[in-house]
Amino acid sequence: MDTTKNILSFSEAVHRLIVTMLTLCQGIHSMPVPTDIPMCTASDTAQYSLTFTGKWTQAAFPKQYPVYRPPAQWSNLIGVTHSSDFHMWQRNDFASNGVREFAEKGEAWTLMKEVETAGERIQSVYGILSAPAVVGGTGQMSTEFEVFARHSYLSFIVRLVPSPDWFVGVDSVDLCVGDHWKDTVSLELFPYDAGTDSGFTFSSPNFETIPQDRITQITSSFPSHPANSFFYPRLKHLPPIAKVTLTKIKKTNQIISLPVEPTQSNQLPTGNEIEDKLINTPLDCEVSVWSPWGLCKGKCGDSGVQHRTRYILMHPANNGAACPLLEEDRKCFPDNCL
Structure with missing residues (x-):
């Protein structure tokens, strides 16, 4: 009103x-x-x-x-x-x-x-x-x-x-x-x-x-x-x-x-009031930067594993590029072993 x-x-x-x-x-x-x-x-x-x-x-x-x-x-x-x-x-x-x-x-x-x-x-x-x-x-x-x-x-x-x-x-x-x-x-x-x-x-x-x-x-x-x-x-x-x-x-x-x-x-038109064909704009996935590598987990003297992550900033739409991997591991060697 x-x-x-x-x-x-x-x-x-x-x-x-x-x-x-x-x-x-x-x-x-x-x-x-x-x-x-x-x-x-x-x-x-x-x-x-x-x-x-x-x-x-x-x-x-x-x-x-x-x-x-x-x-x-x-x-x-x-x-x-x-x-x-x-x-x-x-x-x-x-x-x-x-x-x-x-x-x-x-x-x-x-x-x-x-x-x-x-x-x-x-x-x-x-x-x-x-x-x-x-x-x-x-x-x-x-x-x-x-x-x-x-x-x-x-x-x-x-x-x-x-x-x-x-x-x-x-x-x-x-x-x-x-x-x-x-x-x-x-x-x-x-x-x-x-x-x-x-x-x-x-x-x-x-x-x-x-x-x-x-x-x-x-x-x-x-x-x-x-x-x-x-x-x-x-x-x-x-x-x-x-x-x-x-x-x-x-x-x-x-x-x-x-x-x-x-x-x-x-307000919202119906039928053929908007004659143009529907446009679908592809939106690619957007992700954050990687987090720092985590602590190296493993036994002293043996190789361990480090872990890092990132998160989704923008989900894909209309057949845009899919999101990449959000987690990643790599081999490492533990520090400060006694």
Whole structure:
């Protein structure tokens, strides 16, 4: 019940912010747009539906997959339609305070204030869109939004829950080509690190990154640390963890559609809603280093036996390499014999 109230309050706040921004847009002249970027010359506005599909499964991402407290899931989606001179976030750039708070905690108020300020200052933002959270690593959320020639770009961000500061999203996808709008755009999404928290695993405690790093894409080999939840050295590339589909729809008089209260339809899809084949990522067994050799046990003057052990750090999954031997013996000669 509390979650539903929070989402409804969140949607109401977004709606108020949208109304404020649209009012401001009517009274302020637009700033010049960089001339080195192809201009959209479409005469009409366009309405799009956005469908976000989570593909964060235990089969595709078996290492440390969150199954409880909390289980794998997705935050609300926060997006903007804007011109080419605005970026909500950028790879290899520093995250703003708003992106930081959203990536770490799922709090969107500072991020929305940054968007509002950009709209007032350089008239680069047209509207804000949102979609409800997905309860589970797989599932879908959707919303609708409007674009026009001056603001033909879309950016959005969705937080991975749980995670230190990881998210997926798109930066400045242009929905216009020359004088017409694209009918459909489909993009596979991969995880990003906001560069503000130094945790390696989904459930890492808060550990602020000082100084702040730039936003980087997480890969199967980066960060190159065995503790990293996405570290799969046998893989050349990580499988996509999510997908977004943008579809042009018949124009209506409605400027923007806020999502309705989340229902079961936002959660685990059934049938063929997720059309991609099931991905099974092999996870090799990981073991600790050997313990020191134990005492040499045996009679004085005769050879004895020493023993050492190691333990399993990560059990194999999806036909990954089996665990090696966990115990080992060797011959020795007892010391300190009388």
